[in-house]
Amino acid sequence: MRADTGADKGADSALRTAVSGRVLLPGDAGFAAAARPWNLAVEQPVAAVVEATDADDVAAVVRYARRTGRAVAAQTTGHGAAPGTDGAILLRTRRLDAVEVRPELRLARVGAGVTWDRVLAAAAPYRLTGLAGSSPVVGVAGYTLSGGLSWYGRAHGWAADAVTAFEVVDADGGRARVTAETDPELFWALRGGGGDFAIVTALEFELVPAPDLYGGSMAWPLDRADEVAAAYLEITAQAPPALSAWLGRVNIPGVPPAVTVSVAFLGTAEEARDLLKPLDAIPGAVEDTRRPLDPAELGAITGDPVDPMPSATGGELLAGLDEAALRVLLHEPIDPLAGLQLRHLGGALAEERPGRGACGTLAEPYLLYTYGAVAGPEQAAAIRERQRSLAAALGDLATGRRPYICLGAGETVAHTFPAATVDRLRRIKRERDPHGVILANHPVAH
Numbered sequence: 151m152r153a154d155t156g157a158d159k160g161a162d163s164a165l166r167t168a169v170s171g172r173v174l175l176p177g178d179a180g181f182a183a184a185a186r187p188w189n190l191a192v193e194q195p196v197a198a199v200v201e202a203t204d205a206d207d208v209a210a211v212v213r214y215a216r217r218t219g220r221a222v223a224a225q226t227t228g229h230g231a232a233p234g235t236d237g238a239i240l241l242r243t244r245r246l247d248a249v250e251v252r253p254e255l256r257l258a259r260v261g262a263g264v265t266w267d268r269v270l271a272a273a274a275p276y277r278l279t280g281l282a283g284s285s286p287v288v289g290v291a292g293y294t295l296s297g298g299l300s301w302y303g304r305a306h307g308w309a310a311d312a313v314t315a316f317e318v319v320d321a322d323g324g325r326a327r328v329t330a331e332t333d334p335e336l337f338w339a340l341r342g343g344g345g346d347f348a349i350v351t352a353l354e355f356e357l358v359p360a361p362d363l364y365g366g367s368m369a370w371p372l373d374r375a376d377e378v379a380a381a382y383l384e385i386t387a388q389a390p391p392a393l394s395a396w397l398g399r400v401n402i403p404g405v406p407p408a409v410t411v412s413v414a415f416l417g418t419a420e421e422a423r424d425l426l427k428p429l430d431a432i433p434g435a436v437e438d439t440r441r442p443l444d445p446a447e448l449g450a451i452t453g454d455p456v457d458p459m460p461s462a463t464g465g466e467l468l469a470g471l472d473e474a475a476l477r478v479l480l481h482e483p484i485d486p487l488a489g490l491q492l493r494h495l496g497g498a499l500a501e502e503r504p505g506r507g508a509c510g511t512l513a514e515p516y517l518l519y520t521y522g523a524v525a526g527p528e529q530a531a532a533i534r535e536r537q538r539s540l541a542a543a544l545g546d547l548a549t550g551r552r553p554y555i556c557l558g559a560g561e562t563v564a565h566t567f568p569a570a571t572v573d574r575l576r577r578i579k580r581e582r583d584p585h586g587v588i589l590a591n592h593p594v595a596h
């Protein structure tokens with residue numbers, strides 16, 4: 151399915167005349183930096199990098215790729231970078247940077263190069279917000295095409311659920327506006343099935359009300375893990391959809407091991423404190439950053455890394471949590487992982503909703519999310535091995551399924567979706583991109 155990447159490298163100098171954006175070819179000054187993704191653990195031996203200036207420029211890149219047998223890999227930031235871009239044209243979208251908020255319609259329209267922090271800042275003055283996750287510096291397009299698991303997912307569902315339209319360039323280089331009415335199949339695929347079907351140049355989505363937001367993180371020394379886990383289970387058992395709580399374990403060399411609870415609540419501080427009371431009874435907290443937040447401050451809750459770094463993340467959807475699982479996750483060694491999180495799901499994510507996209511319904515109540523810093527190939531392998539052994543130790547609670555955003559190197563959508571969804575995505579790929587011009591981080595057809 152992948153386009154032939156064996157085209158003559160010298161021929162790519164024709165790209166400079168085919169498009170109006172900056173083109174960098176191997177050997178050009180700045181090529182290596184331009185080809186580098188946010189996740190520095192991933193090598194991208196691409197044939198060219200194009201910084202497209204607008205949607206017509208994106209179309210010109212796709213037409214060039216189609217003519218020359220190259221594949222086009224679109225990337226905003228490279229947070230979701232994965233191996234497999236050898237010989238492709240890396241399409242950088244950062245210059246497609248328009249952000250429009252229409253508060254009267256509770257809608258936003260953003261260019262494909264926009265990161266969440268800009269949307270949150272533009273919507274916050276209207277006490278509106280978007281369905282962003284823990285890191286505000288990931289791209290709205292890449293995140294939403296992958297489903298997008300937000301702090302507000304329990305209240306409002308997937309970020310992909312909120313999309314009303316995609317503006318795209320198809321595999322032939324044609325431009326289209328894709329909605330539930332104009333092209334239901336493609337609209338379905340793009341809402342959570344990844345970026346393998348078209349290049350998105352802009353997207354339009356609903357914003358949600360955020361008159362009040364309360365959030366932050368608490369931390370205790372790891373020897374408080376059992377008390378904290380018990381309080382966490384009590385809180386999540388009764389949590390309203392407006393409350394999301396994540397239990398974390400910090401395992402960074404040189405930092406005292408800790409157990410954490412991070413929360414976001416769409417409501418007042420008073421209501422939040424009441425819901426979170428079980429945490430107040432646990433002595434010895436070494437950190438408590440909980441406070442009323444402006445919706446634009448969402449990223450402050452976990453303080454995810456902003457600068458590029460070599461990282462490896464993983465995930466496992468859990469059918470539940472019990473004492474044995476918590477013992478494994480909080481007491482057994484997890485080296486070389488730098489930490490793990492148990493993210494409470496459910497709420498709107500678990501509701502059967504007609505018209506949902508490929509992301510579907512997420513029935514599992516918890517997501518185990520693991521992360522580590524990658525110092526080299528041996529450590530990357532050790533991280534993967536630890537992720538595997540943790541999942542094995544969780545037995546039947548680990549479903550073997552992971553959200554698209556948690557797919558690792560070499561994993562496919564078959565690890566994410568039921569067989570019927572995978573088949574439908576593959577059929578759409580065959581119909582819309584038979585020559586494999588468009589290359590996602592996790593291609594649907596392997």
Ligand SMILES: Cc1cc2nc3c(=O)[nH]c(=O)nc-3n(C[C@H](O)[C@H](O)[C@H](O)COP(=O)(O)OP(=O)(O)OC[C@H]3O[C@@H](n4cnc5c(N)ncnc54)[C@H](O)[C@@H]3O)c2cc1C
Pocket residue numbers: 224225226227228229230231232243262282283284285287288289290291292293295296297298299300301344345346348349350351454455555589590591592
């Ligand atoms: C620190 C950190 C925290 C995170 N937290 C969360 C979280 O809370 N919730 C969550 O859901 N995810 C989270 N993620 C995962 C993140 O959402 C994914 O990595 C996502 O792919 C990032 O999108 P991006 O555009 O920044 O990445 P990129 O690597 O730029 O893009 C990822 C993929 O999206 C597709 N794509 C991007 N732009 C386009 C386009 N214009 N047209 C077509 N396809 C395109 C491509 O297939 C590309 O390979 C986190 C990741 C990190 C590193």
